[in-house]
Amino acid sequence: MQITKITTYRIPPRWMLLKIETDAGIVGWGEPVIEGRARTVETAVHEFTPNLIGKDPSRINDLWHEMYRGSFYRGGPILMSAIAGIDQALWDIKGKALGVPVYQLLGGLVRDKMKTYSWVGGDRPADVINSIRKLRESGFDTFKMNGTEELAMIDTSIAIDAAVARVAEIRSAFGNEIEFGLDFHGRVSAPMAKVLLRELEPYRPLFVEEPVLAENAEHYPHLAACTSIPLAAGERMYSRWEFKRVFEQGGISIVQPDLSHAGGITECLKIGSMAESYDVALAPHCPLGPIALAACLHVDFVSHNAVLQEQSMGIHYNNGAELLDYVLNRDDFKMTDGYIQPFTKPGLGVEINEERVIEASKNAEDWRNPIWRHPDGSMAEW
Ligand SMILES: [Mg+2]
Numbered sequence: 596m597q598i599t600k601i602t603t604y605r606i607p608p609r610w611m612l613l614k615i616e617t618d619a620g621i622v623g624w625g626e627p628v629i630e631g632r633a634r635t636v637e638t639a640v641h642e643f644t645p646n647l648i649g650k651d652p653s654r655i656n657d658l659w660h661e662m663y664r665g666s667f668y669r670g671g672p673i674l675m676s677a678i679a680g681i682d683q684a685l686w687d688i689k690g691k692a693l694g695v696p697v698y699q700l701l702g703g704l705v706r707d708k709m710k711t712y713s714w715v716g717g718d719r720p721a722d723v724i725n726s727i728r729k730l731r732e733s734g735f736d737t738f739k740m741n742g743t744e745e746l747a748m749i750d751t752s753i754a755i756d757a758a759v760a761r762v763a764e765i766r767s768a769f770g771n772e773i774e775f776g777l778d779f780h781g782r783v784s785a786p787m788a789k790v791l792l793r794e795l796e797p798y799r800p801l802f803v804e805e806p807v808l809a810e811n812a813e814h815y816p817h818l819a820a821c822t823s824i825p826l827a828a829g830e831r832m833y834s835r836w837e838f839k840r841v842f843e844q845g846g847i848s849i850v851q852p853d854l855s856h857a858g859g860i861t862e863c864l865k866i867g868s869m870a871e872s873y874d875v876a877l878a879p880h881c882p883l884g885p886i887a888l889a890a891c892l893h894v895d896f897v898s899h900n901a902v903l904q905e906q907s908m909g910i911h912y913n914n915g916a917e918l919l920d921y922v923l924n925r926d927d928f929k930m931t932d933g934y935i936q937p938f939t940k941p942g943l944g945v946e947i948n949e950e951r952v953i954e955a956s957k958n959a960e961d962w963r964n965p966i967w968r969h970p971d972g973s974m975a976e977w
Contacts, residue, residue: 596621596692598652601644601681605633606955607915609962610884612947613640615684617652623687624947626855626886627680629672630912631964639677647681653692655685659861663834675833675858682859683890683943690942697893697943701864708934709895711904712776714882716740717911718965718977720761724768730909731773734932737903742777742791742803745967745975748784755787759794766798774801776827781808782976788814792822802827802849808976815846825849829866830880833857838866842873849902853880854890863894871900878903882910885922889943896937904935912962916955923948 600616611628627636643662650658662678663669690697698704713735715726720741727738743758765775777800783791788806795803802825807814809831819826825848832838833856841847850870852863867877877900879891888906895901908918919925923946927938938944967975 596652596688598647598650601640601647603627603637603640604952604956605637605959606884606921606952607959608913609633610887611637611680612884612886612921612952613680613684614949615647615652615681615688617688619692621688621691623652623684623691623942624886624945625680625682625684625687625859626884626890627677627683628855628883628887629676630882631962632673634961635673636676636680639673640680643677643681652685652688655682655689655861658685659858663858670834670836672831672833672856675862676856679853679855679857679859679862680886682861683854683886686860686890686893687886687942687945690944694941696938696941697860698896698937701860701893701897704896704937705899706896706901708931708936709892709901709904710737711735711906711930711933711935712737712739713906713908713933714739714910719744723761723765727765727769727773734930736772736933737774737776737801739776739778739804739905741782742779742795743782745969745977746783746787747969747975748786750787755790755794758791759798762795762798762800776800776802776804778804779806780976781805781831783807785811785814785818788818789821792818792824796822796824800824804828804851805830812841813844815841816844817846819846819848825876827851827878829853830856834862835866835869838869842869842875845873847875849876849878851878851880851905853883853887854894855883855887856880860890860894863890864898867894867898867900871898876900876902879905881905882907882912885918885928885945885947886943888918888928889938889945892935892938893943906930906935915960921948921952921955922946
């Protein structure tokens with residue numbers, strides 16, 4: 596079998612799909628994207644394309660290394676997202692060629708169903724109680740929300756009280772009926788993270804995500820020493836070599852590699868295994884589309900330490916399209932009490948509505964993350 600063609604489709608809300616065609620007529624789908632830089636990743640995909648045409652798609656490991664090691668300047672969000680999408684499509688092709696789901700090629704299931712959680716509360720967390728109540732009706736009992744709005748490097752007791760009051764309200768409304776993680780989203784500086792973690796500890800959040808920015812990862816062990824709340828991070832780390840340093844220094848209880856940002860299934864499987872050997876849980880990041888979610892699930896279903904799967908249905912970013920809009924086999928994405936079953940179709944198990952994708956790609960806007968500023972006019976982290 597040979598790769599004959601690679602096509603990319605940028606689609607709403609802020610995603611990109613990739614199609615790899617072969618001379619055997621088998622087609623694989625991938626989802627290479629960095630939110631807000633879809634065109635840049637698209638260019639990187641097409642820079643890899645000439646070296647992939649004519650190659651045997653079954654040699655995923657070798658093609659991965661050719662893309663990674665063949666780039667003298669390597670790593671980072673753009674290149675690793677391009678590799679991720681190509682890698683996912685190659686696994687899709689391999690599964691379809693052999694007639695089995697990807698998790699079978701990875702050694703088979705370690706669990707019967709995978710627990711997912713749902714986002715609530717939007718960019719600036721608000722109306723969280725009502726959102727949780729609604730999602731409780733469809734069976735979800737685990738949630739994630741932004742922990743704060745923008746926060747200055749040293750902020751006021753009013754800002755701290757606002758963040759803590761919201762969390763206190765949730766615990767008092769739902770008790771132990773629900774669990775929730777808090778995403779600090781890199782908005783919180785190391786000094787404020789220390790204050791907030793201590794104040795939030797009595798409400799026992801399931802985890803705090805990106806307590807400080809990934810580029811300040813040296814603070815993770817110090818913060819972990821100050822709190823019993825499990826700390827999570829990883830959506831802005833792109834290869835096992837970046838995760839290696841975090842595992843070695845300690846402090847993170849849950850790693851969250853993104854299957855569309857960190858080199859795909861091939862790389863994230865390895866990151867998950869490294870995590871297991873450090874007694875660190877795996878919870879892949881995925882506010883993305885159907886192929887990215889499917890790729891995550893195949894890794895979850897073969898990883899003993901996979902504890903939670905993020906998914907984007909109903910998330911505040913999904914303006915203009917939802918995950919299932921691009922899927923023909925929607926029933927396979929059905930969630931029962933927040934759990935999803937292993938897909939049974941060959942490959943990644945997603946039947947893409949290609950007509951819909953082509954149509955949607957015709958007028959896809961370029962999504963950009965908001966630019967936030969503090970009251971004094973200086974840049975704030977979004
Ligand atoms: Mg996050």
